[in-house]
């Protein structure tokens with residue numbers, strides 16, 4: 001298969017982890033006989049340094065004209081620490097999501113069997129954790145009107161949802177639940193928020209056309225607690241933009257590190273793949289960032305194009321690296337392995353079809369699907 005992939009490494013650790021994901025995609029190309037073209041462009045603070053714009057027109061055009069986008073991360077302390085900054089790197093990512101119509105953000109959370117003891121939670125609490133968050137990505141409070149009063153003493157962010165914005169992602173979440181353990185939990189704050197009540201009404205109605213899926217509702221405050229008390233109770237979580245953002249970082253702690261979580265953002269015409277984490281500026285250039293979230297995002301990219309075996313080859317190589325203890329310091333503080341070495345190990349193992357077959361038979365972690 002030929003694919004044109006827009007590479008947007010971005011800021012902080014973005015370039016380092018994206019480079020490891022590209023190594024893995026190149027290994028897939030060689031092993032399975034595909035041809036991927038990579039075209040790089042700037043985004044976030046890196047783009048602002050050049051032109052003042054966190055999403056230059058050229059970058060947006062490239063993304064629109066590519067089959068997929070592989071995104072690193074954006075964000076820089078010089079903007080985080082300046083509450084008066086008028087333009088921010090994050091606006092580049094938000095606008096890109098909106099322009100590409102990426103309304104559905106898919107964030108799978110599974111516990112690697114070999115990493116059980118790395119979780120801050122007890123083994124018996126996290127055993128069996130395997131859920132996926134369907135997070136609405138192009139609306140809600142991140143995209144609503146914002147204002148600050150003239151004297152700077154009050155500020156407003158508006159949260160708006162329409163029925164059609166809710167129903168298009170709800171259908172995708174119900175379909176995912178049908179393929180999985182047939183349970184969907186809508187997480188909201190319907191006891192307080194009007195927009196959440198619209199979510200409940202809309203999702204409740206849509207649920208009638210998916211009778212095989214058990215639908216339940218949970219308030220966000222309780223959900224934040226349930227996620228660490230009994231994460232295995234969740235199968236598909238459907239939620240709005242900000243709640244999904246927060247819950248996925250919380251969920252990453254269940255599996256041991258935010259550096260492990262990949263994501264896919266899809267719409268009707270485009271798809272973007274990125275780690276759940278941000279630019280982790282404290283780690284920039286230190287060769288300590290975990291590249292697995294980015295590498296698994298590349299596996300989700302392959303999944304998206306129905307390259308199932310190829311995606312699985314990446315996942316299995318990742319599993320092997322973890323099984324062998326080739327992990328970054330977030331998973332083992334005394335680890336001597338860096339970002340680059342881990343990327344080299346995983347990409348080399350994608351090429352190793354014998355290991356691939358053996359591990360594939362074990363069928364650990366993967367279940368029937370690859371990532372989700």
Ligand SMILES: NC(=O)C1=CN([C@@H]2O[C@H](COP(=O)(O)OP(=O)(O)OC[C@H]3O[C@@H](n4cnc5c(N)ncnc54)[C@H](O)[C@@H]3O)[C@@H](O)[C@H]2O)C=CC1
Pocket residue numbers: 013017072073074075076077080090093257258259274275276277278279280281288289290291293328330
């Ligand atoms: N999608 C994106 O590009 C996102 C960008 N950001 C931006 O990133 C910058 C930093 O934000 P933070 O809140 O510190 O979030 P962050 O996700 O960059 O880091 C939070 C913590 O997670 C851990 N972590 C994250 N990625 C890791 C990796 N690959 N390997 C090992 N450990 C990892 C580290 O302990 C780190 O201190 C900000 O400018 C923020 O706006 C934040 C979230 C998402």
Ligand SMILES: CC(C)CC(=O)C(=O)O
Pocket residue numbers: 090093094245276278
């Ligand atoms: C940096 C934001 C634009 C979003 C975010 O934190 C996320 O999508 O995880």
Ligand SMILES: [Mg+2]
Pocket residue numbers: 245246249276
């Ligand atoms: Mg986030």
